[in-house]
Amino acid sequence: MKIALMDSGIGLLAAAAVVHRLRPDADLVISSDPGSMPWGPRTTEDLTERALGCARAAAAQRPDALIIACNTASVHALAAIRAELEPELPVIGTVPAIKPAAAGGGPVAIWATPATTGSPYQRGLIHDFAAGVEVTEVACPGLADAVERADEQAIDAAVADAAARTPRDVRAVVLGCTHYELVAERIRAAVQPPAAPPVVLHGSAGAVAAQALRRIGAVPRPEAAARGRLTVLLGGREAMEPVPAALAYPEGRSLAALVPAGA
Structure with missing residues (x-):
C-alpha cells in the first residue's frame, strides 16, 4: 500500500503521521513546494497550477490514494486535481472540522489563514453545519509561515495575536489550516481560560487519514510491522529527507525515522 500526501509545505506532516500510525506497513509519499509558500495570497489560477504540480509529482509515484493535506488547496484546487x-x-480533500465542532455546541472559533477566513467556502460550511451555533472566524496572519520555518518567537506572536481575537468563552477551536495542527498544544494553552472546562481542538488529520484508507478498501492495522518506506518530493524533485524544519515537530521526527524509498 502506498499513500501520497501533498501540501505547500510541512502542514502535511500531521496527516502523514496519522497514516503512518494507522498503517505502519504503508509506503508514504509526501509532495510539497515550500519555495512557493505561502499559497494563500496567490491568485486562484496560480495556486491551482502549483497545487497541480505537487499532485502530479505525487501521482507519478503511483500511490493508491492522494490526500490534499492543505485547506487552501482544497478550497481552490481540489476540483481541478480530481478532474x-x-x-x-x-483524491481526498481536507475540510475544516466545523461539523464535529458545532455538534458539541458553541461558542466555536475557526482559526484559518486570511485567504480562507471569510471565504464563500468556509461560510458555506458554517451555514451547512453550524446553523444556530455562535461561530467566530479568526484570521491568523503569519502563523502558517512561522510554523513552516519553525520560528518559535513568530509562532508565539501569531498565536497570541489570534488568541486575543478569540472569544474568551469559546468551547471549541477548529484548526482550519493543516500547519496549525503541528502547534495544537500552544494554541490550546493560549485560548484556555483559567478554571474553565478544557477547550476542545478540532483538526482534520485523523479524518482525512481514515477517509484515505476507506477509499481504497483498507482498514487500520496499527499493529502491522513498521516496514513502510518514505519518498520525499520537494518542488517535484526527490529529496533524501523532509526540510530541516520538519524535525522541529514530533510528527516530522516520526516520519524521518522511516527508511527512504530509494535506500
Whole structure:
C-alpha cells in the first residue's frame, strides 16, 4: 500500500503521521513546494497550477490514494486535481472540522489563514453545519509561515495575536489550516481560560487519514510491522529527507525515522 500526501509545505506532516500510525506497513509519499509558500495570497489560477504540480509529482509515484493535506488547496484546487487524476487515483480533500465542532455546541472559533477566513467556502460550511451555533472566524496572519520555518518567537506572536481575537468563552477551536495542527498544544494553552472546562481542538488529520484508507478498501492495522518506506518530493524533485524544519515537530521526527524509498 502506498499513500501520497501533498501540501505547500510541512502542514502535511500531521496527516502523514496519522497514516503512518494507522498503517505502519504503508509506503508514504509526501509532495510539497515550500519555495512557493505561502499559497494563500496567490491568485486562484496560480495556486491551482502549483497545487497541480505537487499532485502530479505525487501521482507519478503511483500511490493508491492522494490526500490534499492543505485547506487552501482544497478550497481552490481540489476540483481541478480530481478532474485530472480521478477515477484512477482517489483524491481526498481536507475540510475544516466545523461539523464535529458545532455538534458539541458553541461558542466555536475557526482559526484559518486570511485567504480562507471569510471565504464563500468556509461560510458555506458554517451555514451547512453550524446553523444556530455562535461561530467566530479568526484570521491568523503569519502563523502558517512561522510554523513552516519553525520560528518559535513568530509562532508565539501569531498565536497570541489570534488568541486575543478569540472569544474568551469559546468551547471549541477548529484548526482550519493543516500547519496549525503541528502547534495544537500552544494554541490550546493560549485560548484556555483559567478554571474553565478544557477547550476542545478540532483538526482534520485523523479524518482525512481514515477517509484515505476507506477509499481504497483498507482498514487500520496499527499493529502491522513498521516496514513502510518514505519518498520525499520537494518542488517535484526527490529529496533524501523532509526540510530541516520538519524535525522541529514530533510528527516530522516520526516520519524521518522511516527508511527512504530509494535506500
